[in-house]
Amino acid sequence: MADNSRRDFMGKVFGGWAALGGLGVLYAAKKTWDPLPSVKAAGFTTVDLSAAEPNVLNIEKWRGKPIFILKKTPDMEKSDRDVIVGKDRFLVAIGLCTHLGCIPAYRPDQKDFLCACHGGMFDTSGDNIKPPPPSPLVIPPFKVEGTKLVLGEEGPEYKKMKEAGITA
Numbered sequence: 381m382a383d384n385s386r387r388d389f390m391g392k393v394f395g396g397w398a399a400l401g402g403l404g405v406l407y408a409a410k411k412t413w414d415p416l417p418s419v420k421a422a423g424f425t426t427v428d429l430s431a432a433e434p435n436v437l438n439i440e441k442w443r444g445k446p447i448f449i450l451k452k453t454p455d456m457e458k459s460d461r462d463v464i465v466g467k468d469r470f471l472v473a474i475g476l477c478t479h480l481g482c483i484p485a486y487r488p489d490q491k492d493f494l495c496a497c498h499g500g501m502f503d504t505s506g507d508n509i510k511p512p513p514p515s516p517l518v519i520p521p522f523k524v525e526g527t528k529l530v531l532g533e534e535g536p537e538y539k540k541m542k543e544a545g546i547t548a
């Protein structure tokens with residue numbers, strides 16, 4: 381009898397250890413899947429643009445903000461604000477109206493952005509074309525890596541725009 385309860389006790393102890401070991405393995409696995417703390421802290425978001433369709437607005441999220449990414453069609457006006465990825469030109473901008481921060485809607489037929497809050501408008505380069513927005517849409521820090529865009533990292537293309545004073 382005493383032996384049986386000892387075996388039960390040992391079984392429970394061993395079971396407990398085994399469960400702890402299992403948790404350890406899960407924890408280690410999770411640590412492997414998670415992005416590196418440095419990547420997380422820096423708040424980078426990588427977007428692959430290889431499948432982007434022209435004149436179709438993609439909205440990504442970066443640091444809690446909507447990011448507009450629009451592949452331009454050949455007839456859309458070229459701009460110093462264009463982000464060149466491969467042979468294509470893109471609008472990349474924080475999707476918040478520079479008047480009071482509403483999210484403008486893209487109108488593919490008119491090829492412009494209309495802010496419903498007070499009627500402000502932006503073109504496909506992010507330039508403000510109808511008041512009240514006082515300035516163009518803001519360009520977030522970005523870096524081009526092949527067909528990918530890394531949001532949050534200041535690549536040479538972004539630095540050039542920043543120096544030219546056209547990011548904000």
Ligand code: FES
Nearest residue numbers: 477479480495500
């Ligand atoms: Fe966009 Fe006022 S917030 S026009």
